[in-house]
Amino acid sequence: MISQLYETSPGLLAVGVALSLATMVVFTFRLWGEFVGNAILSTFNGGVLSTGRAAPGPKWQWPNGQFADKFLNGAARSEEWRKYGPVYRIWAGPKPEIVLTTPEDLKVFHTDSDKHFKPKDGNFGWFFDQVLGRCVGLLSLDEWKNMRRVVDPSFTHGATVKRISVTEADAKSFVENLHTISNEGAEVAKAKGRFTVPAMAAFMKFPFIFTAEVVYGNMNEAEKEELWAIAEKRQALLPFFFKGSFYRTSYLKWFDRPAYNQLQEFLNSWAEFNTRMARSRREQALPVPIVKYWDEYLQGNITLEQVTHTLDEMLFANLDVTTHVLTWAITLIADHEGAKKELREEIEAHKDNLQEYITNVNTHLHRCYYESLRLRPIAVFSIGESAPSVKNFRGIHVKPNTMVLVDTYAINVRNPFWGPNSEEYDPSRFKNVKSTDLRYNLFVFGFGYRKCLGQYLAGHMVKAILVHLFSQYEAVIIDGRKGKSDYDIDKTTWVPVADVTVELTKLQ
8 A cells, every 4th residue: 555655656655765865874973983983082082091901881972972961860770880890981971980889989089089080061062061060069279169068057957956946847747738738738638637748859959049038138029939930941852951962062052953042041030030139139229149159259259150050050050859859758657657656656745855866876766868869869860070180090090180970879778788688668777887887888968088068068958857747647659659669750960869749647
């Protein structure tokens, strides 16, 4: 029948032949591109010296290597790439990245961590660089020290302890009003004392606004709504970070004008919002961080991009991160009766000193928090950094200034340090572990000289939510479970957030 159609429509036959030839040309070009690309990159830009052995690893793939796959399918790739051994090479576009999977090699790498460099664009390319390239997390050496001098004071351990009364009160208020965002509706949920919430949607906005008010001070509803609207614009840019190809270069402005315009609209609105917030807070004589950041910028000590990119890192880039941490902590406690029962008993024993309890790191609560971070790391593959010297990893001599990543799942879970039950949720494993032993055996807030700016604030916020949630409600995972200890993952974020539904029943 198809042949008859072609016989009666020779023009259609010509189109079909043309499409087939075009497909063959594209396929051939891709195969040739991968063959030539692998040969050229491995020879001239492989990231390793010929004095050592060759770096194993997956072949470079046209046109972006493995750079998106390591984030969007990290768990699967971590398992797949185990066959290459404890040290191997992947590609971010045309750039080599060396992956480490053992504490021993991490220790070798971090002997000079105070001299390490972060990639200006995170090895994502131009589009990412316009949004986050000058954030404090990607600055190096003196630039990093100068920016940390500016932003550190509000996020130190001492500063977050002083803020614990606000943290605890905000968490309590949020949990008490959870029924208003339930699937069943506020009135039904309150009347029945039982309701369900989708974990990601329910627990995303609180950490975001909570952190924003640390930076800007108390915000009115209009300011919160405007900031959330900007956050949605920012979230819409996320897919472009992973597209690679032209999106890794400034040629994007000619290749995809709508995406370029979308980027510029966000950047302009973000800069304008912060300018206005800094002016407003200064006029009110409020001693909040945004005023200090803006004063430092106006005095020429830091750049406007360093301010806006760092605030993006704190709020927008960490929106998925804090949601990930909070939802997994809730999910894993809810699904393990023994841990949940012990937590409830401990909370009851500390009900008269909750704020001190939340800041204490020698508790079952803290161990539950750390165990969820261990089992469900924020990203399976870390953002890379480079050393200024040659590094010898098991005979592979890595060139200076080559990006080195960490397979966090290999360190946190497959690592023999964690024993035969390493894949199980067991907070008690931290009871007798010295903090010094965790240095290269646990990836939570980074290794070496640099640590995450918000580690103390995030820890107090998450633990405050856990305290009030599990003391007020029985929590059960009713949807999103895959087998005994696995769960659905949300596909719209760059980190593996739990895509589960939690049923909450008010405790008497």
